[in-house]
Amino acid sequence: MDRPLLLKIEGVSKSFPGVKALSDMHLELRPGEVLALVGENGAGKSTLMKVLSGIYSVDEGAFSLNGEPFEVTSPRQAQELGISIIHQEFNLMPDLTVAQNIFIGREPRRAGGFLSDRELNVKARTLIDRLQLPLDPKQIVGSLTVAKQQMVEIAKALSYEAKVLIMDEPTAALNDAEVATLHDLIRRFIKPDTGVIYISHRMGELKSISDRVTVIRDGQYVDTLDTAATSMKEVISLMVGRRLASDLGPEGVRDDREVLLAVEGLSTKPLLKDVSFELKVGEILGFAGLMGAGRTEVARAIVGADKISAGTITLRGVPIVINDPSDAARHRIGYLSEDRKRFGLLLNQDVNANIILSSLRELFSRFGFVRDKQARARSRELVGSLRIKTPSVAQIAKNLSGGNQQKVVVAKWLVKDCDILIFDEPTRGIDVGAKEEIYGLLNDLASHGKSIIMISSELPEVLRMSHRIAVMSEGRLTAVLTADEATQESVMHYATLRPEQSIADAIELGIAGPHESVQTTRKAREK
Amino acid sequence: MTPTSAVQDRPTRGLAATIKSRFQQFLAFGSLIVIVVFFAFASPNFLTFSNITGVLFSTVVIGTLAVGTTFVIITAGIDLSIGTGMALCAVMSGVFLVNWHMPLLLGVLAAILFGGLIGLINGFNVAILKIPPFIATLAMMLVAQGLALVVSGSAPIYFTDVPGYLEISTGNLIPGVNFPNAVVVLAVVAVVAAVVLNKTVLGRYTYSIGSNEEATALSGINTKKWLIIIYTLAGLFIGLAGVMISARLGSAQPATGMGYELQAIAAVVIGGTSLFGGKGTIVGTVIGALIMSVLNNGLQIVSVPQEWQNVILGGVILAAVYADNIRRKEG
Known part of the structure; x- marks a missing residue:
């Protein structure tokens, strides 16, 4: 290379009591590239990020930016050097507006120390326009979707004229359309003198966004590969140190299972409308749907964490009343939340x-x-x-x-x-190797007669694991598909079904009819 | 330790590890020793048997309140009603024993249970009505203060005609040795509380709720019920403190009590219990209470004016919590 590396890390080690989190780590980010950083949980990705952003100090190691050695002492200083990090958990003030969040601590001031909201909003507008983001400076951040909140974070990071943008699992909570928008944004950011380090567990994404992939394992550097010339299976096997079987389907699918739990007409004030389904003994019932479709809400309503406004729950043919999670636990129904922390x-x-x-x-x-x-x-x-x-x-x-x-x-x-276990996003934020273990565990539990509800936003995961798939859209259950009926397309169809379309219509138009006709019908109805 | 033996518990925890994990308590204990040594050198009157028993004696009321409220604080709650609640229980003890002529044991028990009732109401307000603990118990603080005055007609109730009542506090279990019963009561109370907190389901749930109430609830534990139980338990200590203070004074003083809650909370905090919940011990609380009374007593002996004693106590609280913060950052 004739040009110096944008960011270079050499021989970095960091220990915590009892754990060596990083050991002789190195990383090279070229100018103008998106470098994917992958590794199992506990491989040291988060530690590396925290070292780069000045949250942790290193035991040893050297850093250089454009060939200039530097040391990071605080997050503020890292930002001033041009290194911006978007953490998985956002650092936003939910009650402030988009503009206030972006320029927090740097608000334009008028004489006398008063703030100028107008100037602030103009500045934010300029930035948002430059980045082509679908945001309004005056919107309250707490009212935005996760995807838009992330855009606010990105806008904030880029307002510091960042040269190196590091993103930790930026797509963990985004749907496919939102991921595409994010990737567009990243591509616009990449210039000859900037670079992105992109941390993700979603292998498919790396292919579409990254130029090279750096794999780390157990706090150590493993390898860096050109994304285009590498198969994702290779990357994964480098990550976990072993080969993984793929293209697996659900195990033990049978249609003669007894009904264990029957949910009838479940509704909640905020969201759920007349949700009915059955869970059978030893079955894995997948719950698919887009963000906000109400899958988590169904789980929370069943275990009594949220109040229900209507509906009955029958266990082994006997109606039961569940007022709070301790009732559910007594009936041996357990709920594993998506937000484990x-x-x-x-x-x-x-x-x-x-x-x-x-x-x-x-x-x-x-x-x-x-x-x-x-x-x-x-x-x-x-x-x-x-x-x-x-x-x-x-x-x-x-x-x-x-x-x-x-x-x-x-x-x-x-x-x-428990007889019934509800797993809400059991593999969120987990690396591929650990995912396989969780899958194995779920199959094992089901084969031992446990009934499992698995809520997941990753379609391949739902399709791979579920004996049957319940699909939700906007608080309603739009379909329950058998493993044979379920494909990415059919699930997505029911997941995007608008509530004003009757289910009968959907079946008519649904899988049988061409996909576009549903879309046009929807548009016609919206008018 | 190699990673492959990961499943083993550390077989023997070194002294260093123990000290590190219980840093705040060791710090508190160390500070207590340092303070005692300091006053021992500063005044020959400090380290005498009668002064030491005096210090212990003066720790009893704050100590009892602090031990009880440790449970509440570990759940990330707070109880501001313990001071005036104590005064109300003292008054009720007077009502039961003096006005209603109940037998001694029954009257004392009733007064303690009355404290439990105060705690029960606090627990109900916090767990069921979802009123923040600070507000719920602030309201109870005012209610209890008012009721103490209403019930007693704003006049002290004297226990002169209740045989044996004063003995509860000032009597000596061992004849001839001037070691007041009140100190024994505090010791028993502390041991019982420590066992409950460390060895029982109730104790574990106290820590669980304080660590993460929602996760505890989603684990199938009826956190509302347990919170009510915990506040009620803390209330029993309020009742006991009411008995102890009135037995010591020989009268129930309805207008007192305000300010005890803050001293008790200070003792808990000095003892290493986190106001954010999930962390704390009874031993720490007892040491915290001792530090406070040793400071009060010692400063008096070396003739530091009363006004300055509070200034120093305030400084101690800040130092104790700051030391804990440092430890957390390093940990």
Whole structure:
């Protein structure tokens, strides 16, 4: 190369008590490229990001930007150097407007220290127009979709005239159309003197957006490949260090299973309208749909986390009333939330406390006293059988990587021995290797007679795992497809069905009719 | 340790690891020792048997309140009603024993249960009505203060005619040795509370709710019910504190109580319990309460004016919490 590398990292190491997070890491970002950074959970991606943004200081190692050595001491300084990072969790103030968020701390001022909202909005408008973003400077950020909030983050990052933009799992919560918009935005950002480091678990995306892929594993550099000349299977096998089988379908599909749970006319005030379906013994029932279709809401309503306004739930033919999650647990229905940090884990408690939480009273106590020995023994068993990577069951949960945290949540419900398990996005934010393990686990549970509801935004995952697929759109259940009927196209069709179209119409037009006719019908109706 | 032996617990935790994980308590304990040593050198009157028992004696009321409220604070709640609630329980003890002539044991029990009732109402307001703990217990603080005055007719109730009542606090279990019963009561209370917090389901749920209430609820635990139980339990300590203070004074003083809650909370915080919930111990709270009374007593002995004692206490609270923050950042 005649031009110096845009960003170069050499020999970076970083240890935490008991863990070597990065060891002799290196990374080279060329000017004008999108470099994908991939690795399993716990491989060190997040640590690397935090090192680059000045949140962590390194034990050793050297950094250079355009050939100039530099040191990062604080997030602010990293920004001034031209390194901007978009974290998975946004740093936005939900009650402020788009413009206020973008220019927070740098608001244009008038004489006397007063702020000028007009000037602020004009500045934001200029920036938004330059980046061609579908945003309004005066909108309140909290009212925007996740995708648009992310655009605000990007606008904010780019307003610092960033040269290096690092994105951590930018598409984790986006649908396909939103991903395409994001990729357009990235392509517009790339100039001869800028570069993007793109961290993602979604292999398909890397192909469409990145020039090269750097693979890291266990805190160490593995390899960097040209994306165009590499198959995703190769990348994945480098990541996990072993080959993966693909093109698998659901296991153990049968149509003679008994009905275990019947949900009839389930409705909630905010969203759900007349949702009815059945869950059978030993079955994996997939729930597909777009963001906001109401899949999570169905799960929360079933376990009593949200109030229902109508509907009945029948378990083994007997109607049951579930007012809160403790009722659900008594009926042996467990719910694993999509947001494990908020709704799944006690982050500041140890692994053992998390694993035994739901079964503490029932299995590990006598006269109100906790039987710690038994509890810890059971936790250790599960840590072993689920291969949770942790130095001990006394480790604090927040020190585990995302995939291992997810396994801890799964372990909690395995101890409880539930008949019905509702997995909401069980593989979100988890690397490919850990995903395979979760899939294996779900199949295993089903084959042992557990009934599983699996909510997922990744269509290939739903299609691969589900015996049947319930599809939702805007708070309604639009179809329940068998494994044979379900294809990417048919699921997407029902997932985009507008509520004003009757289901009967849909069946008529749906799979049989050409896709476009549905679209035109919809447009005609909207007018 | 190699990664492959990952499933094992650390077989023996080194002293260093123990100190690190319980840093705040060791810090609090170390500070207590340092303060004691300092005052021992500063005044020959400090480290005498009668002064030490005096210090312990003066810790009882704040200590009892602090131990009870530790549970509430670990759930990430707060209880501002413990001070005036205590005054109300003292008054109720007077009502039961003096006005209604209930037998001693029954009257004391009724007063303690009355404290439980205060806690039950707090718990209901917090868990069921979803009123933030600060507000719910602030309201209860005012209600209890008002009721104490209403019930007593704004006049102290004297226990002069209740045989044995004063003995609860000032009597000596061992004849001839001037070691007040109140200290024994605090010790028993602390041990019981520590066992409940560490060894029972209730204790574990206290930490779980404080760590993440929603996740605990979604794990199938009836957090509303448990929160009510926890506040009720803390209320029993309010009742006990009411008995202890009135037995010490020989009277129920309806207009007192305000300010005790903040001292108790200070003791809890100095002892390393996080106001954000999920973290804290009874031992820490007891040490925190001791630090406060040793400081009060010692500063008095070395003739620091009363006004300055509070200034110093404020400084100690800031230092204690700041030390904890530093530890967290490094941890």
